[in-house]
Amino acid sequence: MTRRIVRTGIQLSVFSVFLFIIIVFLDNRYRVLPNAIHSHLPAHHPGFVVTDLTVVTCSSLNPFSKCTVDGPDWHRINKDLYLGKGYVSSAYLVVKRKPEDDLSAHEEVVTDLRIGRLQPSSVDPTAKDERWESRPAGIWVKLSTKRHAADMVTGVDVLFGADAVDPRSNWQVQDLSLFLDADRDSAEPRLTVRRGPALKVEKPVPRIRKDGKFKIMQAADLHLATGLGKCRHALPEGQPCEADPRTLDFIARMIEEEKPDFVVLTGDQVNGDTAPDAQTAIFKYSEMFARHRIPYAGIFGNHDDEGNLNRAESMAVMDGLPFSMSTAGPEDVEGVGNYYVEILGRGSTSHSALTLYLLDTHSYSPDENHYHGYDWLKPSQIDWFRTTAQSLRRKHKEYTHIHMDLAFIHIPLPEYRNPDGLSHVGNWTEPPTAPAYNSNFKDALLDENVLLVSCGHDHVNDYCLPSLGRDKKPALWMCYGGGAGFGGYGGYYGYHRRVRFFEMDMNEARITTWKRLEWAETEAALKQRVDEQIVVDGGRVVTGM
Known part of the structure; x- marks a missing residue:
């Protein structure tokens, strides 16, 4: 009788430990933990970050020419940088981006981007000790393994013209256009860059003024x-x-x-x-x-x-x-x-x-x-x-x-x-x-x-x-x-x-x-x-x- 009680007690103890492990696992997986426990995680909701970018060109005379870069993380911005006026050539911006959670510990990300003929460190004393790499069309990218939420480049887009502006939050149009041998009558391409996470846009709530008008x-x-x-x-x-x-x-x-x-x-x-x-x-x-x-x-x-x-x-x-x-309105209504x-x-x-x-x-x-x-x-x-x-x-x-x-x-x-x-x-x-x-x-x-x-x-x-x-x-x-x-x-x-x-x-x-x-x-x-x-x-x- 005593042996049965001991054996049953041991079984209950093993079961209790097993149940405790399951509870802790589920708790860690689904519960919002205190800030002290989360201190090693990023201080923002992780999303995609840019790890590289380049400009690729292709010719309509060459059937084997393609304006793409091989690899699963490369995404083309589908805007011909020549706006269709490049005679036989087309050019596209191609951006490499990855989910932040998928980055390895020492993998580099783009933390800055500039346009110019000279390396930024040669014209900007504050950039002297920074690592810049050249890309086509006058693009310079700064790569770093240091990941600060506000500094990481998380989006790059293309706009056109000297009067190009970007209304989106935390996006900024570059001062100089890309260096391309384009038609002078064409609106020059400009890069616009987002730093930090994409921000949610809240719809305004218009209201009658206090004077009733x-x-x-x-x-x-x-x-x-x-x-x-x-x-x-x-x-x-x-x-x-x-x-x-x-x-x-x-x-x-x-x-x-x-x-x-x-x-x-x-x-x-x-x-x-x-x-x-x-x-x-x-x-x-x-x-x-x-x-x-x-x-x-x-x-x-x-x-x-x-x-x-x-x-x-x-x-x-x-x-x-x-x-x-x-807004678009109902899908089942024409227009x-x-x-x-x-x-x-x-x-x-x-x-x-x-x-x-x-x-x-x-x-x-x-x-x-x-x-x-x-x-x-x-x-x-x-x-x-x-x-x-x-x-x-x-x-x-x-x-x-x-x-x-x-x-x-x-x-x-x-x-x-x-x-x-x-x-x-x-x-x-x-x-x-x-x-x-x-x-x-x-x-x-x-x-x-x-x-x-x-x-x-x-x-x-x-x-x-x-x-x-x-x-x-x-x-x-x-x-x-x-x-x-x-x-x-x-x-x-x-x-x-x-x-x-x-x-x-x-x-x-x-x-x-x-x-x-x-x-x-x-x-x-x-x-x-x-x-x-x-x-x-x-x-x-x-x-x-």
Whole structure:
């Protein structure tokens, strides 16, 4: 009996030890341990780090030539550094990167990167004792086994042009372009480098100001390029003009003078035929908004996807940028960029005061034989809009004031041709290039109590036109933003680039709109609000006619 008890006790002891080992193993694997135990681990979440990079070239005349580097850790940045203008040659940046957890104890990583003809240690006394290695195209990399989270290079990308900027957190564009024998008319390639871990981008939360007001700037048809761009129809004539710097200077001045709370980009931000690298063009406006810390949302026009990125790829870039509220929208709805933005009431309320609907009007007619010209909003989009508006209605009633809805598109609706024969306010300089087919989106806007819709596309139209509801009373305003960018057509008949503003006064449920000019004969005219009018008062469309 005693032996059985002893034997059982030994078995229990062995089992207890075994169970204890399992518990400790699982605890160490899954439990967050105290900082003292974690002190030997990196002080950040480990990710990919760059261990090397180079530039490879290939020739279209040599079938065995390839612009790649063999090896599992090498990744090519798929942008021809010559932008397709290298005659028979192409060149690509190839980056070697590995997960930080996979690095051996003494494996080197890239801790700095510079561009120049001379070794950095020969021109920078602070770099005298550092180890630099040369790579093609004037690249110098500093390699080290010392791994500090803030110093390690974790990403390298390529942008183009002397005006290239990078809005992404902890990314920086190199001062000098790569040394390549490129076409002088091409935008020179520049490297942009990220140090430290990739940072998560939080979406902003736009809100009505303390005074109960909210101002939106609509910037239509920026037509930005890869590189400085060439001005079209710039006024005054005969003066030097670089399209993109002048366009961006104009938008920045409007932000500083008008102090809008939100920016809506209504398409053709990118000038497809002059933007072989659309990412560079997108980064220009997004860096400006990030610098001014202003939230913005964008939709596409008919030129945005004529460069190297399609709509989905462009939206993926836009969606991940600071202060951007742009998003692709539901996958089962036609187009890319059908979504809405809620503007919350003032203070700390979670209730929406304004809803902005943004929809993709596509590009060119899918049926030229029957409907010449441009595309139209599709049934799936209109159904999505109706369903969304109706699903939000009950929640919007919880707002303590009158909730208001606005919509933004790129291509105008057929009703912009003014079938009701009503008076308009502003410039009607060219025939509205609305689609020939009417999918009746205007009826959906009326049914869901949207008070105003504004578009871009026709650069030298900037009018606002009332439209009648089913009771034959004005029930919807249809406006144009007016062309803002110098990379697109404009400027004839004395028309100057401009942007449109909408100011919402939620105390009165009032919407006032006006335009501002890029250039005028006098300083007083340049500061003037053009065609200022109240379009909504007490939550209802008013015409003042």
